[in-house]
Amino acid sequence: MTGVPQPHPSPKSSPPVEVVEYTDPLCPWAWGSEPVFRRLRAALAGRVRWRRAYAILFDHDDDAPPDPAAETAWYARYVEEISSHSRAPRAVRLSRMPADSWPSSLVAKAAVLQGDEVGERVLRRLRESVFVLGEPADTPESALAAVRGVPDLDARRLAVDAASGAVLEQVRADRLEARRPVAEVLRAQGGSPHPGAAKETAEGGHRYALPTLLVRAAGEYRVVPGWRPFEVYATAVEELSPGLSAAPAPLSPADALERYRSLTDPERSLLTEGHWPPPGAVRVDTAGGPLWLHPDEAATHPAAP
DSSP states (O other), X not given: OOOOXXXXXXXXXXXXXXXXXXXXXXXXXXXXXXXXXXXXXXXXXXXXXXEEEEOOSXXXXXXXXXXXHHHHHHHHHHHHHHHHHXXXXXXXXXXXXXXOSXXXXXXXXXXXXXXXXXHHHHHXXXXXXXXXXXXXXXXXXXXXHHTTTOTTOXXXXXXXXXXXXXXXXXXXXXXXXXXXXXXXXXXXXOSSSSOOOOEEOTTSOEEOOSSEEEEEETTEEEEEESSOOHHHHHXXXXXXXXXXXXXXXXXXXXXXXXXXXXXEHHHHHHHBOSSSSOTTOEEEOOTTSOEEEOHHHHTTOTXXX
């Protein structure tokens, strides 16, 4: 889809192609999209600017559910249905429905200040808090606790940065940006159990469905909403920058676990080639299939046996 994109940084200061991922650490469809997004990020590494915009799926001024237990049971069934499509792990028991996306979004945004790799690993732990552990990282304390032990993470700095006005303004800007969707996503698009039509907001506007990828370059854009296969995203990138999105070569199981530290079955199928599991891999069983951890990751991961 083409059109006039939203304002974006000058090509003098960033690569000519920008990918904006509208997401939320506590979104089940975003969790289910991680295998494809990991493959796409590997294909585009070093050649695009990949930026996450936190859309705030659960806002802190949302009304509290009248029956928390019933709401949690409903949400657990909803996550189970999504998992049946994505094959993503899901918690054996969900302690509660996530109440607030702000704490995990602030922590995820602050973590990037310590480097992209630290940011990736922190976001992953935040996602796993709800979809593996069943304990949503929806308070400042639980969000910081979920990422404790991430390699190279300065936990004290993270707590300070996540509570800072500068990071708060960044996430506020993300939330606002997500509520200014391009026109193409205002109507449903077929071909997926989650087609990604923009969601109506309480204020009478719309926000991007999660996840949505917006690819921008040279005065044009392509938007890919909802849950899609790798080829759809690759085509969107290819139309703007031919030759950019070739699929990456598969990694050996050991190299993939060393690189990503945490892999689901859909991820290891999409990203690796060879005998599985590699030596030392730690298996964590969930209601939706196993999560595989690098032994060093398992040493500090709250879900490790």
